[in-house]
Amino acid sequence: MRLAIAKIDLVALSYNLSKTKQLAPHSKVMAVLKANAYGHGLVTIAQHLTTADAFAVARIDEALALRAGGVTKPIVLLEGFFNKSDLPILLANNFQTIIHDENQLAMLESAELDAPIATWLKVDTGMHRLGIEPSQLEGFYRRLKASKNTHSAVNLMTHFPCADDLNNARTQNQITAFKQLTNDHNEQLCLANSAGILGWTESHCDWIRPGLMIYGVSPMLHCQGVDHGLKPVMRLTTKVIAIRDIPAGEQVGYGGRWQSNQPTKLAVVAMGYGDGYPRHAKHGTPVVIKGHRYGIVGSVSMDMITVDIGENSEQIAVGDEVEMWGPNLAVEEIAECADTIAYELLCNVTPRVGYQYIS
Incomplete structure (x- = not known):
């Protein structure tokens, strides 16, 4: 018998997802399951998030594990792909990919694929980790729209580094900049992580990406999940x-x-x-x-x-x-x-x- 046990409350999990949807009632939900669903068990958690619209993981092995576990919902690779040989795997498993640099875009354009892949173009509005520069958006966007290897819709995404701090104006600046940048593009937008969902209503848009909050934990500075009406899983x-x-x-x-x-x-x-x-x-x-x-x-x-x-x-x-x-x-x-x-x-x-x- 094991002495140390992690007891995972699936009722609390469903409750937290419902609470998340109430906070952003007009947005689709891309539930983030990277790192073994934040330590909660990748496949089992996915199987019980029945009302999520899609899932997001960091790497392709996580996405493959979900498919092997019978998960059929759309899966987005948050880091994208890193080898041209990955692209047939993405296509065969109906994975969606983020594009965040020139190397990925060039590999996608030059691949020989039997069908197009759904893409998310990530714009760096201040995180300075992954993403194209705002000045590159138009060029990348046109190339993705023109490629035979991509769906006609090109979803647009960014990420917040400081949304956990309601007193930091950086998040509002990012929201404003991203919306101005994408204003002329009739595409699906995704900005809000858990902190964005809880603290920045303007960031909700077409999609939200709840991660930590669906496990009942607060992403905000000096807060606990209970402060937002969440239940620990x-x-x-x-x-x-x-x-x-x-x-x-x-x-x-x-x-x-x-x-x-x-x-x-x-x-x-x-x-x-x-x-x-x-x-x-x-x-x-x-x-x-x-x-x-x-x-x-x-x-x-x-x-x-x-x-x-x-x-x-x-x-x-x-x-x-x-x-x-x-x-x-x-x-x-x-x-x-x-x-x-x-x-x-x-x-x-x-x-x-x-x-x-x-x-």
Whole structure:
């Protein structure tokens, strides 16, 4: 039996997607499933997002896994393709591709294909990661429209780097620039990621791309999913495997980085960075046992964490469940305690952790 379990609430998943659609009722939904559906299980999550209009992944192997799992909805490759030999695979599996540079466009134009491929032209309005320059839009657009290897419709897309911060004017500037740039093109537009959906209504347009928010986690600065009416989908749990009496003055764990200032009891729980829990979680990072919060002490090791249970030790026994994050303990809070982001914690859950899907 596995001690560490990621319990995935499929009812909460469906609820979050419904909530997302309510926020942008006139937009189609491209649900983002990259990185194993943000650590939640790629194929199972896709199979339960029945009201999404399309899915988005980063790489072709993720898209192929969805098709192998019986998923038939449109799938968009957010990074596009990187070899000419990929194009027949895209065509055979009905994958749509983003075009973000000259190399991709040239490969697509020169390929010998039996049918056209649906494309999304990505414009860099300020992220400076992937995308063509705004000045290149007209040239790329005309070439895609003229190519026998592309559908007549050329969807247009951009991405926000700072939409999580409502006080940053950069997002509004991007929205304005992108809409001005594409105003004369009668094409489908997609701007809003999760932060855009929650914070920037003007960005909703024809399509939205919810990622983190459909898993019940907030993409916004200093917020939690519950602040937006979302429900956490993942509940990461483990068990107490030992209870130890610790005298005053004793150092605990690797490096002896924590020392008890009074006699106490510690619960040893079966969770560590080998399960994906952040090694740099600070002393006092909370866990929940039997409805009460307790703080981590000592270093997070590969397989175990020690928790100071102090005066409530009589209520806790070996075998009790420990919630590391979930409905009673927001993953955003744990991320803050570890100086990281919730995205990383969710994506870092390792194969050693068992998955239970609850419907």
